[in-house]
Amino acid sequence: MKKILSFTLNGEPCEVLCEDNRSLLDLIRDDLGLTGTKKGCEEAECGACTVMIDGRPVNSCATLAREVEGCEVLTVEGLAKDGKLTPLQKQFIDKWAFQCGYCTPGMIMSAKALLDHNPNPTEQEIREAIEGNLCRCTGYAKIVEAIQATAAEMAEMAAAQKGEV
């Protein structure tokens, strides 16, 4: 039986009818049409379906839609604001951190969760943050570089802001 599910999706309230056995991934993609979140394995192994729930990166394929009742869910579509890409997205472009792009949304979400918690991560911490995001194209080097560059850029921005104050 379908029941109403209420949560916040990319900053906006969302109410949707959903079955108990619906995964968050299928809800986002097939019911809500946000296909930026990708399906790669459906067994919580590839990370292409990574979204953020209340600030934490999780595999949406291993999450029931019902679990996000009252939660804030952020997908890749919720990153760019007012037509502006986030520094992380821009660095992914500049550093050539993707090829086919299929793992990219999940990768960016994992990277965002890391930088939100830890704005100045070591390379090891970056690699740990994306250990659950399999990329079949890049060998990860440029992804790590993009995340490092984002951290540096954000630190610079923060320092500049401080300076202004």
Next chain:
Amino acid sequence: MNKFADKEYFRKPEDFRLISSTESKYTHVDAYEKVTGKAKYAGDFMAPNMLTAKVLHSPISRGRILSIDTSKAEALPGVKGVLTGKDFPIRITEDIEILCQGQVRMVGDPVVAVCAISEEIAEQALELIDVQYEEMPGVYDPWESIKDGAPDVQGYGYDNHNIGPTCHQQGSNDGKDIDEEFEKAAYVQHEDFKTHRIQHAPIEPHATFAEYDPEKDEWTVHQSTTMSFGDQFWLAHGFQKDVSHFHIIRPYVGGAFGSKSNWPYSEFIACEFARRTLRPVRFVQTREEEFQTMHGRHPFQIHIDTAFAEDGTILAKKADQIMDGGAYGVSHSQYAAVNLSVIWCAFPYKIDAIDFRSRRILTNTAEGGAMRGYTACQVQFAHDVNMQLAAERMGIDPIEFRKRSAMEPGYHSPAGLIVTSCSFKETLDDAAKFMRWEERKDKMGNGEGIGFAGTAFVSGTAAPVLNTPNQVQTNATVRVDLHGVVSLYSNCHDNGQGADTVMTAIVAEELGLNMNEVKLIQPSTFDSGYDSGAYGSRVTFLGGNAVRRAAVDAKRQILEVIGAKWGCEPHLLDIIDHNIICRDMGKTDLKMSWAEAVYATMLTHGGDEVVGVGSYYHRTNNAQYQGKPSNYAPSYVFSTGACHLFVDQETGQIDIDEFFFAHDCGRALNKRAVEAQLEGSIYSGLGYAVYEELKINDKGRMMNPNFRDYRMITALDMPHITTKFDYAPDPEGPFGAKECGEGTTAPIAPAVANAIHNATGLMIHELPLDPEHIWRLLKEQGLQKDHK
């Protein structure tokens, strides 16, 4: 413009603005869409009344289908159709049935298809289908398979003893006799090697979104493909229609690595359901289906005999290679497997007398197929480790040893291969230098090792797959509208490697425009010209040459008009930064804007738009398939991989400290992209060398068709990588470019194997080099403490 275009109009290297720029002046044309989630892949297409298709697969490796009862499934509310083998009476590529018709030949063979209003109902329907089989003994080892009395793998009644395509190539330069060469050799080496089964496993599974228009009798198919004209051709064949009925659209493709140059059963099934129901049908393959049915890398068994002269140069080589082809592939598409695996034996060394044979054997296991470096990873692993062992036994430094026989520009191999640009020796030197080999080679402790491997690959496979006039592989069109806006119609298949970006850059470079002023028309089989696909490392070289010619054809038309106005030779004009400029002495101050020049050209031509056409081919014949010499590709690339590692002598686990890769890809069109391809190649090669293996049990069942137990490298496992790729431009490649990113996977496994050998003294003849394998070798052979 065709291959023999008037090259006078080509942009000169000193004028390059985008190509090979040291800064990252141009980025992916699809960047915004890919970082925002807007990029649509085939499985992202949906429609409100869409149906979902699913397939029931064979649980056994060989058997007869006694009965199929689909009545319960058909009665399930929401089910809109059921298909079995009898609905697809036509075989694809000779031996492939869309749904099995009476016999199954491997676990995972598709048997029944359903479509329903939801994925859930489709899956429930599968559970209601009852298929009865009579199980028959299967054969899972190629040597067993070719024995007298072995089960007939396919059961079609072919009199082939389970032996599929075979390629046997013998030849020599300067009338040399191979037996005599072996007789006069200072050292003859006999070695055997074995490689394992792996899978491409792109993160995006194969997906089809099919719609049907009954008025036009026309299908529109969004397909995750790297060979859309192949899809079109085989769908047409499957439905017994001509190709005009199939509009194949290639959306973004989430990685392929060879797996999407096929025509999966899923697209036929989706198309048939779309026709029957008049509703859009989506079929996204599951990860298990990907592993079981999307033909991964062939396992090989290789025997090599090599004759060396006193100084270590190779006099002659013989190789006998068999590959486990799995249950299918007796037809032409698999000739490439045997043919290429013979070519790799001839690379990257000068070998004047050769005798190479490859056979593809059928077994009741998952079909093998093209995967990134088609058969090169297996063959060149064996042949490079063979070189390493010989170097050591002959007491010659491994770098020096390889250099003594290394191919050079101008070498003609008895295999028919003609080497044009070649910087192989330079790549070897650079690798030795980077690893500080001379300084360190005698100073490493036990468990520490450095290994090198040298390999080569084709740059632009000759075969266009389908018959085309003049064996043309790519037709491209560049259209300039009255405002000077340029549209590029190109089907060069982008699967993530950046083809769309590089083709756009080529046009922008030739026409002196910015990237965003060149509009790439999202490709489909009806929107733009023929391109045979992203396989055989042909896109940049062959496609790039075709696109460049289309751009230059448009450019020539404009320069001819402006040249006439200015009274000077048109080829002395060029377009730099949106301006036509003149290099005719005394007229160098002449200048006209791009928009003005385009308008003037149209005016001169009675208002006709400027349209440039380009095509390119590398012509060979099928001689190679019969084992006769033939120059397979217009150019070849050469690589050296080098690895510094430590071996844990208790566990067998390796720790790679540093990986260096030198690749002769001519002139890099985009340095970031080339670097990224090389990093990806090392990732892919390391996965093959150490981590990934698809295991088949004694019933032919795949033991680990999932991401949990099929170990794909994580970000934590990748070593530090350094790359080098600034070598001589190729005379024929677009702007001097050659292949990058496919054959570059080949030197990784032998470099790792040679490094482990260097570290421990272990003799390595088999992949993968996972900890348990090394541990076993350490137990069997013992640590060769004094090996250094």
Next chain:
Amino acid sequence: MVLPKFEYLAPTTLDEAMQLYNELGSGAKIMAGGTDIIPPMRDKAPGSKCDFLIDIKHVPGLDYIEYDEKQGLKIGCLTKLYDIQTSKLVREKNPAVAQAAKYVASTQIRHKGTMVGNICNASPSCDTAPILISCGAVAKVHGRDADRDLPLGEFFKGVKKTNLEPGEIVTGLVIPPLAEDECAAYIKFSVRKAMDLAIVGVAAWLKMDGKKVVDARITLGAVAITPVRAYNAEKALIGNEISDELLQKVGVAAMSDCKPISDVRASAEYRHDMVRVFTKRAIMKALEGYKEGEI
């Protein structure tokens, strides 16, 4: 692939959860993070099916990490593995527990999955069980009629089977404090550095008197149907001074403490020998301790 049908229930108090769990009987499953429940259910793996899924994550008061000098570390059943891994308190009081938490699957899984869920799943290769057993941890079990403490050493019954009675819920874990003279470590051996299941996992807890081992508890993972104590190894260790020879002996003794199987990940023979290797290494690691920032 779609999940089979079930009814999802989200009680907001422990009493409500208990009532549901006891009323609904064997068709009901308790879920916290769900990361070990949802993927197997989709695969229709044996034992994965259920009619009711009782999600307890909305029950307040079960997400905590506390320390008390007497009882030691206390971890709630809703406490996520990521929070345990990164907890300053856990890293300070028993870093091996933080390390074990970090070994589980991936960052995403650890942001959702819990340590209690990890042990209740009762996989033979469970990454957090060996260290909990070695450290003498206890599961706080809440039953319909009574609560009880179930030592982790007695928690596991078989593959995916525990000694919890029907209707019992684990509400938390208590890990005794490490005294000055005690130390512990856990090492997981896998081919990949993340996302992999253990070929073997070895936890060592030691009580030392200078170089002499006064007491020891060694636990092996992934080499039997449940995590197992290496009693022979412990016997070889206790009362002796640490030396290379002793460690060799202890490693060999540990091999007789396990019954590994061959599967797609490793052969029994290899696992056996790796028990020898990693028993030594786990003991050495326990003695060496964890450095700041190592985990």
